Amino acid sequence: MIFNTSYPLTDFTSLADSYDYIILGGGSAGCVLANRLSAADPHTSVLVIERGDVSDNWLTRIPLFSSDFHSDGSRSQVWRSAPQKLLNNRAIEMVRGNSLGGSSRINAMLYTRGVPGEYNAWAAAGRRGWGYDDLLPYFIKSETDLDCQYLGNKSTYHGDSGMKTLNLKSTTFKEMLGPWFNRSHLRNFWEHTRQIVQATSALGLPYVEDSNSPLEPPHGCTKLHYNIDSKGRRSSTFSAFLPPELVRERQSRLHICTRTVVLRIGIIGETAASLSAEGVWIQKKDQSSLNKPRFIQAKREVILATGPIGSPQILMLSGIGPADHLGEHGIEVIKDMPGVGSNLYSFLKQDHPTVSLQFKVPMWDSLTQIELRPWVILKHLFLYLFFGTGIFLAPVLELAIFLQSRLLDETYRLGPFKREDLDASLPENRPDIEIMPISWADTKYKSGGLSFFTVVLKPSSTGTVRLVSKNPFDSPQADPHWLSTESDCETIRRGVRFALRLKDQIVAQGYPIKNINVPDSNSDEDIDRFARLECRSTYHYASSCRMAPEDDPQSPGVVDDRLRVHGIQNLRIADSSIFPDIVGAHLAAATVAVAEKCADMILQDYKQPL
Template sequence: MRTGSYDYIVIGGGSAGCVLAGRLTEDPAVSVLLVEAGGRNRELLVRMPAGVGELIKAKSKHNWGFWTAPEPHLDGRRLWWPRGRGLGGSSAINGMIYSRGHPRDYDRWRQSGLAGWGWDDVLPWFRKLEGHHRGGDLHGQTGPLKVSPGESDSPFNAAFIEAGRQAGYPVTEDFNGTQPEGFGPYDLTIGDGRRWTAAEAYLAPALRRPNLTIVTDARTTRIRLMGGRAVGIDYAVGRDLRQADARMEVLVAAGAVQSPHLLQLSGIGDPERLRAAGLAPMHDLAGVGENLQDHLDVIMNWRSLGLRTVFSEVKGLRQLGVGLRYAFTGKGVGRQNFLEAGAFIPSREGLEHADIQIHAVLAIMRDHGKVKATEDGFSLHLCQLRPESRGRIGLQSDDPFADPLIEPNYLSTAEDRRVMREAVKIGRDVAAQAALDPYRDAELAPGEEVRSDAQIDAWVRAKAETIYHPIGTCRMGTDAEAVVDGTLRVRGLDGLRVVDASVMPSLISGNTNAPTIMIAEKAADMIRGGTMQVAA
């Protein structure tokens, strides 16, 4: 059944798709169809920042809950890969850390030939999206995405930051300011005590616009191509198969896992791999699905002394009380994400900038929270920011409802293994500082018995997991392997762009949600012909 014709069709209502739908429909002469596989994401669990632990750990209507293929350098384990489902996408289930990355990340993009993507080029778009509590020359205050400081009164966060100082690292008050390295407090995408998703920021103001049509619980199964041009999509709502036509462009914003998967299902990719999956090649573009990069994470846990942690706050019936208090009053620990401090530090001397990130969490964490804590404690999440390892996203079959093949290929280089080893040593050093003496008890993971390099390497192989930042699978570039050009148009096809984290050529040194929203803001302006007002 053909459902209509629109100027633009946006596939995916995640962080990027919400921006595109909101910005493009600011022009009343433009019609947009937004197709999202999940629902509206209006539940209390999504709105309440403390709900993050429940959202991440299980497959649900909010979480695709993918698994990787067996990882050859991680003892053959299959890794849990949560990805957001529903309006807001992963901004509806993530840890709410607002991090732009390091300016040099973007300057490397520009130096690779991507004009318009250096730090000076993207900073105005970051400022445009921000409703930031700080203001000043580096931050926007009137943008749609609310950015605020944490609210926790726990002494742990200040003690962790002081421990970093005692270990010899600088301290910063603003990771998104002039000093993006060292130990300090995180900015959070929380507004008025609520998780501030991309849907809250960009779709909510647009819902009454007559030129915006949103279809939820709808799986896009194919992009239709005709004469070298994307002309529309096929999608399914339950068993109801539908088609929609695009007069101008189809904009793929399904994320770093599902955007390349959809392109492949549509016959766009490596012809040999497409045929092997039973699909007819429509456009030869071998780079689709390649260049997968992600931040690998290990979690060090300590039993705590004298700290009221997540375990105490939600033990037994208290969890119900937290939810009820938040639901009826908007107050209490439900307003917190329990992850308010961190660090960006180098693994060795002489590096251009930090290559390790720490998230300090007021909870013992095991296996994405799937294993419940049984006592009070804290954890340090340590991840490598710029891994050398590259993986890919592929097809398991020609079935559009089958999960994609995910092969991250973590720790495939000696340098990646070195950085993760050093991260564990640094985590231990920081935790041993005097500032944490009043709160630190026994080390639970990896445990005091894990000391030698070989033992640390073995523990990393056995326990490392994703920290949820996949990118790069529809890489932006100027070479033959690039999937999109600097304007995010799919190379060799008309009327088709990819706009999401999959276009990043390399990982940024931080959490990826804010850069994804920035990319979509910049893309919306490109699509509108450079008519949007950008922050000065």
């Protein structure tokens, strides 16, 4: 099991000339789409084109070492953003998945849906069918929550391995649930976890046992769920939705082709009103002289699922985007769509910027021990292999703290609030700050480390994704344009001050924690200076192909409420790029729900029951 096992791929030269559905991207969303569309009808053919490889071996399934934080980089693409003028011209590290399963193969495995108000805000903005009650069945359909036995009545809002009927005002849902596993850790790995729970309680914040329940308040210190199965392995969308045995069973109608680049989508139509996606031009990643492009026809639809960086890139390479930018690169304009970018040459993009405060803690209470004392790995390898315990299962963070900053008083405690402030279904109660206690700090400090990542959940700064050339093998340039609004800067200040207040409370409880990299003071100037030096990405990219009308006053949209690209028939997008606004949570669960709903809508359109 330590070495790669065979996976039932279809060779580039063996691909058929046409398929009913062509899915571009085998990442978090693409795996879900491939599973659902190929399951609907044994006569329906599906092709998945993935730029990366399979990259499946024993190490890629270990929760700790499979994350990009500790991995060898074989399943990720790492590059640098455009220099950020407001961050001392630093180029920020950007990371995205680069294998089947995409970012679900390298992320922190956090399963967080976000509060109901996130999706009710989408519905309030006019996105029909995208409120919380509309999406809840798709959250449930995709998952098996291994904690259901402990949740009692709250398990109504979670999937398990049996049948469940869910009656909502919008639908009655009954389905066999759910290939994608998640669970919490029943015992804490770190002593500082207990200290943080006590400290947040002392500051007035409630402890939330199940952050994915709509019955809980929208703020508090919450226990986290992870995409880990019952055997202690990472549960990615690859292992959940496209395991080798399923692909072998469906190999007559489901083909997966890896290490293949999408050159462009073939668009036909004599008039602007008759444009349609006919298929895709693809080429093997190996650009040898014998490697010729191929055109594969889509008899029904092309579905883009290459993520918030890749999806806008492929649209622009296909001639769909702002005409002047496409013209700069010599690309024929098929559809001048200003909505493929709120700025002149770009796509709207959002991310969660974060500022990291670092503290010294005991070595035994931090993940830095495995870097500074590598011999402990042997001990924990033994514990993992023979007992399913130990640090190999340890999460990078066990808790998250979600804040409505407007409710913090001048001492950064939870101040007076009204009863309606606890209603998680109201858009105005969406949290705007997250504190992530990361059990790690820079090893240059030669000590155990704990970091408080202070995250802006509702950024008003928006950035861009731009083509650098018309060569599909070139990565696009991302410019997050972080902290470009005073609102985001003020949110960072409030978040940093709360994090420092939290640390002081932990000290007061007697836990040995000391500053090693924090602002010089609580002043606006010192916090701003610190943010310019320390701001980084949480790799939560979204909203580069927004679901909104083309003439939306907030920012022009790219897809309609059924995820169809405006003005182009037979072309949809189903990944986090379609979010009308970024969700105030970690994005994997919401991305999978979008893919589930997209598959359902496609099957509805072709009158095939799930």
